[in-house]
Amino acid sequence: MVAADLPIGDRIRHYRRGRRQDAVAGLVGITPDYLSQIERGLKVPSLPILYALAQELGVPTAALLSEQPPVEEESTDTAEVAVGRALLGYGPARSAEPVRASVLRDRVEEAWKSWQTDGDRFSKASATLPSLVADVEHAARTARAGTDAAERRAVLRAAADLYCLLRSYLRRTGRVDLATLAADRAMRAAEDADDPLRIAAAQWNFGHVLLAAGQPGEAEDLVLRAAEQVAATQMPNADRAAMGGALQLVAVVAAARRRQWWEARERLTKHAARAARAVSDGSNVAWTVFGPTNVALHAVSIEMEAGETGEALHTADAIDTSGLPSLEREFTFGLEVAACHSQRRDDAAALLALLGLEAIAPEDLARTPLARQMVLTVIRRARAMHARQAEQLAVRIGLV
Numbered sequence: 316m317v318a319a320d321l322p323i324g325d326r327i328r329h330y331r332r333g334r335r336q337d338a339v340a341g342l343v344g345i346t347p348d349y350l351s352q353i354e355r356g357l358k359v360p361s362l363p364i365l366y367a368l369a370q371e372l373g374v375p376t377a378a379l380l381s382e383q384p385p386v387e388e389e390s391t392d393t394a395e396v397a398v399g400r401a402l403l404g405y406g407p408a409r410s411a412e413p414v415r416a417s418v419l420r421d422r423v424e425e426a427w428k429s430w431q432t433d434g435d436r437f438s439k440a441s442a443t444l445p446s447l448v449a450d451v452e453h454a455a456r457t458a459r460a461g462t463d464a465a466e467r468r469a470v471l472r473a474a475a476d477l478y479c480l481l482r483s484y485l486r487r488t489g490r491v492d493l494a495t496l497a498a499d500r501a502m503r504a505a506e507d508a509d510d511p512l513r514i515a516a517a518q519w520n521f522g523h524v525l526l527a528a529g530q531p532g533e534a535e536d537l538v539l540r541a542a543e544q545v546a547a548t549q550m551p552n553a554d555r556a557a558m559g560g561a562l563q564l565v566a567v568v569a570a571a572r573r574r575q576w577w578e579a580r581e582r583l584t585k586h587a588a589r590a591a592r593a594v595s596d597g598s599n600v601a602w603t604v605f606g607p608t609n610v611a612l613h614a615v616s617i618e619m620e621a622g623e624t625g626e627a628l629h630t631a632d633a634i635d636t637s638g639l640p641s642l643e644r645e646f647t648f649g650l651e652v653a654a655c656h657s658q659r660r661d662d663a664a665a666l667l668a669l670l671g672l673e674a675i676a677p678e679d680l681a682r683t684p685l686a687r688q689m690v691l692t693v694i695r696r697a698r699a700m701h702a703r704q705a706e707q708l709a710v711r712i713g714l715v
Contacts, residue, residue: 502518
């Protein structure tokens with residue numbers, strides 16, 4: 316059994332298993348070099364050759380074809396569907412007693428902590444989010460129609476925090492459409508609560524949705540306007556610095572996505588790094604993880620995306636992520652370091668980094684397309700020992 320997104324060449328290598336490449340090539344009637352190029356994705360076999368390979372490997376021809384699974388009606392028992400149904404209103408009966416804001420706040424905070432720090436965060440989120448979303452939705456509807464202003468505001472604050480978490484979860488489970496809906500709900504809840512900090516956090520959150528949707532220009536416009544608003548808002552200095560800096564980091568990423576490397580570097584230095592001087596790494600204002608270390612991680616990201624892998628790795632060597640309050644951010648940093656090694660064709664170092672990521676966040680590794688692609692790259696071009704280790708990793712993350 317192989318993953319639906321496994322390319323043809325990797326499928327052939329998988330089914331060839333321990334058989335010598337030159338032996339299989341000779342039996343099929345092609346050169347070992349040609350088979351090697353097919354397995355490395357450099358050549359696409361013709362249908363007759365594909366059929367001959369399937370016959371020799373003892374599998375149906377369809378087993379060698381890389382294709383996405385057919386679109387099926389969604390099962391109602393998956394966590395993603397359950398979260399979506401709760402978000403769209405399939406929650407408790409309107410006559411049911413709503414959960415109090417203080418209880419919701421504690422549950423939302425616990426969900427956020429798990430999402431940012433647990434290596435099995437997807438499994439835990441799938442177990443807790445459906446009921447939490449349903450309870451928050453029901454409480455928010457009830458509070459909006461009620462007369463208790465303090466309870467109403469507290470419920471809406473909890474709702475804004477939860478919707479921001481939902482945006483992250485839904486985007487990483489492939490539901491950018493529902494992530495956009497969650498980001499909009501976060502904005503409305505924060506505005507209805509008249510909470511400047513959460514309004515800024517919701518705008519930061521929406522900026523990430525726009526980045527995920529491939530709209531870096533729109534994301535940049537949004538967060539830069541929001542940063543101006545934060546600068547003029549009455550909130551504690553540390554909160555204002557953290558939110559303003561977090562919004563600037565979204566603009567940094569947007570500039571990098573537009574391939575404006577110097578603009579990204581300049582914004583990082585002049586705006587985000589300056590704001591980070593007033594913020595500690597452990598503060599984690601509005602769950603943004605903004606602080607000096609996160610700014611340094613974004614410097615690595617810029618150089619990696621710009622192809623300056625030597626500079627990226629040099630910068631990465633000086634970063635200590637042990638004080639970060641987010642395992643998720645540490646995973647992203649490690650993945651970018653692995654990508655730099657892969658770009659430099661240092662497959663042993665890339666594999667070592669990937670194995671380290673598996674140890675701290677196996678579910679993230681299995682779900683991240685870039686990580687899956689790097690595993691395949693090591694299998695294709697690394698020395699035999701490292702290729703075998705990568706093949707075992709591919710099995711563990713569900714590639715084959």
